[in-house]
Amino acid sequence: MPGTTYLPAEGRQGDAPEWPLASMTSAEEVAWRDLWATPQAEAWAQLGIGAVRVVARYCRLVCTAEASMAGKPTVAGVQAIGEARQLEDRLGLTPMAMLRLRWEVVADELAAARSDAPQPVTQRRIRAVE
Numbered sequence: 001m002p003g004t005t006y007l008p009a010e011g012r013q014g015d016a017p018e019w020p021l022a023s024m025t026s027a028e029e030v031a032w033r034d035l036w037a038t039p040q041a042e043a044w045a046q047l048g049i050g051a052v053r054v055v056a057r058y059c060r061l062v063c064t065a066e067a068s069m070a071g072k073p074t075v076a077g078v079q080a081i082g083e084a085r086q087l088e089d090r091l092g093l094t095p096m097a098m099l100r101l102r103w104e105v106v107a108d109e110l111a112a113a114r115s116d117a118p119q120p121v122t123q124r125r126i127r128a129v130e
Helices: 026-035 040-047 049-070 075-090 095-101 111-116
Strands: 005-008 103-106
Touching: 005 040, 026 049, 040 049, 049 075, 075 095, 095 103
Parallel strands: 005 103
Antiparallel strands: none
């Protein structure tokens, strides 16, 4: 489909970008690595530092929201849930958002063929002896 961005089903390869905000919690570190391994991260990487900062804010909000849900909900936690939900849409993290952004996750159809390809066989040469 014209205008569609195809994202690799295996996700983005390589390390996550450097964390652009102030200090990072251990929960944020795990979420950051996980987010940058998603197929959507391929599209974010093309958008530059602006997208990296938005993903970092999303990461922080999700961790705040999840921590709030684990205990007694706080006003900040409830607000974080709402903000995270909005950023999920902007970052293409929901099926509806992916449709709106025209992002489609596709499998690498040649990956299996590449891994199943026979390895070259070393042939011996016969030498004629007189």
